[in-house]
Amino acid sequence: MGVSTASPVAGVHVVTADYPPVNALPVQGWHDLADAVRAAGRDPAVRCVVLAAEGRGFNAGVDIKELQRDPGHSTLLGANRGCADAFAAVYECEVPVVAAVQGHCLGGGIGLVGNADAVIACDDAVFGLPELDRGALGAATHLARLVPQHLMRTLYYTSRTVTAQELHRHGSVWRVVPRAGLAAAALELAAEIARKDGDLIRLAKAAINGIDPVDVRRAYRFEQGFTFEAALSGTAARVRDTFGKGEGP
Structure with missing residues (x-):
């Protein structure tokens, strides 16, 4: 459990998150992921990073139970x-980052994928921001990089999700593949990028x-100010306390 790294193909470094059961990351997990991505980008032998996850879903965002x-x-x-x-580590990584997404990609997962350079997704992948149902705000900055403005607003206000196929039609997902082919498809794209000159790709x-x-970075930190305002006012706790109880917000 945690963040692991591997180099299965020359010039490609894979950073994998594994936080069962749903890859909702604790506070330290986010920093560990950031450190791993930055370290990969600093390695002169690396020309592309693949961001992946174990388990049934790519990322379920922040560990709400840790907050509670x-x-x-x-x-x-x-x-x-x-x-x-x-999120900044992915965006500022010195080399391109390919996100390999399976299952759910929610909340913080949108922050990671929205800041990636390319996205490969399974045909069962769904993307969304359930923040308003979880007593939080944020990552609209990154969702806006995946879908057009009005769709972003509708998804944000309703907490609905979109499929990998829909994002493919919008051009933000490069390929949609069966789950069994996700790793291979991500490595194929990463290897193609990694064949470029290392200095030039950087x-x-x-x-x-x-x-x-x-x-x-600035836009997301602005959003986070409203998350903290919701916490100080008690609004966040009121909404978050319904999480997992089968009730509405």
Whole structure:
């Protein structure tokens, strides 16, 4: 359990998260993931990183139960910082990052995938932000990188999900494959990228980030301010306490 790394193909480094049962990451897990992605990007032998996960789903966001065990705000602050750290590590990784997504990709998972350079998804993958049902806000910055503006708003306000096939039609998912072929498809794309000159691919990543119209780090931290405001007002706790009880928000 935790974050593991491997190099199955020359020039490609795979960073895998494994937090059973649903890959809802604890505070330390977000920082561990960030550290692993940054370390891979700094390695001069690496020209592409694959971000993957074990289990039935790619990522279920923050560990809500960890938040509920803390009567204060320290865990919420830790989760805010951890998510910001992990999302930034993916976006700022010195080489391209390919996200390999199976099952659910929710909450913080959208932050990771939205900041990746390319996405390969299983035909059972679903993407969404259930934040309003969990007493939180955030990652609209990253969902807006996957779908058009009005669809992003509708998904955000309703907590609905979209399928990998729908994202493929929008152009944000490169390929949709059966689950059994996910790892191979992600490695195939990563290996194609890794065949480029290592110095040039790093310059390309920096150049593309430099012309991005949205400062994703700043935009996400702005969103997080409202998450903390909801916590201080008691709104977040009121909504979060219904989590797992079969009730509405």
